[in-house]
Amino acid sequence: MTSVEEPARPGERERVRDAARTQAEILDVATQEFARAGYDGARVDEIAARTRTTKRMIYYYFGGKEQLFTAVLERAYGVIREAEQQLDVDHLDPVAAIRRLAELTFDHHEQHPDFIRLVSIENIHEAQHIAASGKLGKIGSPALDVIRRILEEGRRSGLFTADVDAVDLHALISSFCFFRVSNRHTFGALFGRDLVDPAQRAHYRTMLGDMVIAYLTAERAAD
Amino acid sequence: MTSVEEPARPGERERVRDAARTQAEILDVATQEFARAGYDGARVDEIAARTRTTKRMIYYYFGGKEQLFTAVLERAYGVIREAEQQLDVDHLDPVAAIRRLAELTFDHHEQHPDFIRLVSIENIHEAQHIAASGKLGKIGSPALDVIRRILEEGRRSGLFTADVDAVDLHALISSFCFFRVSNRHTFGALFGRDLVDPAQRAHYRTMLGDMVIAYLTAERAAD
DNA sequence: TCACTAATGTACGAACTAGTACGTTAGCTA
DNA sequence: TAGCTAACGTACTAGTTCGTACATTAGTGA
Numbered sequence A, B: 001m002t003s004v005e006e007p008a009r010p011g012e013r014e015r016v017r018d019a020a021r022t023q024a025e026i027l028d029v030a031t032q033e034f035a036r037a038g039y040d041g042a043r044v045d046e047i048a049a050r051t052r053t054t055k056r057m058i059y060y061y062f063g064g065k066e067q068l069f070t071a072v073l074e075r076a077y078g079v080i081r082e083a084e085q086q087l088d089v090d091h092l093d094p095v096a097a098i099r100r101l102a103e104l105t106f107d108h109h110e111q112h113p114d115f116i117r118l119v120s121i122e123n124i125h126e127a128q129h130i131a132a133s134g135k136l137g138k139i140g141s142p143a144l145d146v147i148r149r150i151l152e153e154g155r156r157s158g159l160f161t162a163d164v165d166a167v168d169l170h171a172l173i174s175s176f177c178f179f180r181v182s183n184r185h186t187f188g189a190l191f192g193r194d195l196v197d198p199a200q201r202a203h204y205r206t207m208l209g210d211m212v213i214a215y216l217t218a219e220r221a222a223d
Numbered sequence C: 001t002c003a004c005t006a007a008t009g010t011a012c013g014a015a016c017t018a019g020t021a022c023g024t025t026a027g028c029t030a
Numbered sequence D: 001t002a003g004c005t006a007a008c009g010t011a012c013t014a015g016t017t018c019g020t021a022c023a024t025t026a027g028t029g030a
Helices: A019-041 A044-049 A055-062 A065-086 A094-111 A113-124 A142-156 A166-182 A184-191 A198-217 B019-041 B044-049 B055-062 B065-086 B094-111 B113-124 B142-156 B166-182 B184-191 B198-217
Strands: none
Touching: A019 A044, A019 A055, A019 A065, A019 A113, A019 B019, A019 B113, A044 A055, A044 A065, A055 A065, A065 A094, A065 A113, A065 A142, A094 A113, A094 A142, A094 A166, A094 A198, A113 A166, A113 B019, A113 B113, A113 B184, A142 A166, A166 A184, A166 A198, A166 B166, A166 B184, A166 B198, A184 B113, A184 B166, A198 B166, A198 B198, B019 B044, B019 B055, B019 B065, B019 B113, B044 B055, B044 B065, B055 B065, B065 B094, B065 B113, B065 B142, B094 B113, B094 B142, B094 B166, B094 B198, B113 B166, B142 B166, B166 B184, B166 B198
16 A cells, blocks of 8 residues: 655655645545444544544545545555556466466455455445446456466466356455455454464465366366 | 244234344344444444334343344354254265355355345454354354365365365355355446356356365375 | 645534433233 | 233433534745
C-alpha cells in the first residue's frame, strides 16, 4: 500500500497545506479503519482523529463515507494490479510459470491482509462500491493475460490436460490464497490450526503449487 | 436452517405465547438481517420489526446484540454439522469417497449463502463471538473424522500420494467452495463471470472433485 | 505585493440506535 | 378457579454518528 510516511522529497520543505498528502493520509488511515471494523463499523470521526487533518477534509475531498470506501478499494486493487504487472514468466516452462504465478498470488495475499478484509467487506455489500466506481469496472487483471498465455503454451506442448480457462484457474488459485487469510480466525477457532502460522508458510505455499500443477497435468478419463 | 413457518403441529392450537417459537423466529430473522448487512450494519429494531414480537424480547431471551449474533452463529454451524453427520461413504473406495465428501461441501455452501456471509462477517470480527461462545469452541467437525478415515484408507491402498492431513485437506476443499460463494460479487464485477451461475454449477462441482483427486493421487517427486 | 481561491478548522445539529424502566397479561398449576 | 410467573408490549433515554454551515488562512499567479 502506498504510504505517506516520508515528508515529501528531502529538500522540499514540508508545506502546511498539501492536498495530495492530505488525501493520501486520509486514504491510509481509512484503509486501516475500514479493514479493522467493516464498512458500518468504521467511524468517520475515528478516521479523522487519526490523521493530521479533520473530518471536514474527508467530506471536502471524498464527498462522504461511501465514496471514501470506494476510493480505498480503488487504491487497494491498484496495488495488486501493479504487483501482477511485475510478473515475468515468459522465460519459464508452463509448469514452472504457473507455480511462480500461484506463489506470487500467495505472497501478495499474505502480505496484504487489509486488502483481503476490504474485499470480504465489499462482498458483504454485494460489490456495490465496485459497481459505482467507474475506475473498477470489468477491467480484469494483468494476471489473467499471463495465465492465458501459460495455459495456451502448456496445452500446446501437451503438458496440461485440464479443460479449464484462465478465469476459472485464477479463481482456483485465488480461492486457496484468499481463504487462508480471510478465514483464518474462524478456521483457527474451530479446528485449532493457524493457517497463517509463519512456520507453516512454506508448507501451504508448496501445497498450493502442487495442487495447481496436479490439477492441470492430471491424466484425464476420455473427455 | 431450522425454520418456524409451520404453526407447531396440526391439531395443536397456536398459542399466543410460545417461548420456543418466539426465540426461533427471532433467530430466523436475525440470521437474515446479520447476513444482509453485517454485524454493525444490522439493526436490532429492524430484526424486531420483522418478527411477530418486539425488541424487548430480543433482550429478554438473548441479552443483547452480541449474544444474539453468537446464537445465530451457533445455530448456523449446527446445521452444517448435521449435514456432515448424514455423510456415509464407508462403502465407497477412497477416490469416490473423497469426491462425494467434496461434493457435499460444495452443495451445502451453495445452498446456504447466508451461512457463508455470517462466517465472513465473523472473520471480520476475528472470530470473537466463536471465542465467547462455549458451544462453539474447538469441537471440530464430523467431516474431519470422515476425511481422516478416507485418507488413511487411501494411503494404505497406495492410491493417495499427497503428504497432507485431514485439516489441511478440509481447508483445501472448503476454500474453493467458500470462495465461490463468498466472493462471487467482487469476482463477478471484476472478471464478468458469475461463479454461482446455475448453468455452470456442474462445471465447478466437477472441477472441485477433479482438483482434489488430482492433488491426492499425483505422482510426486521423491519425498 | 495583492487579491483570489484552494485548503482548512470549529462547532453544531438532526437522525439514528442499542438498551431499559415500567407496566400488563396469558396460561399453567395447585 | 385463583394466583403466580414467564412472557410480552410501550415508551423512553442516553449516547453516538454522519454530515454541514460558517469562518479562516496559506500559497500562488497576475
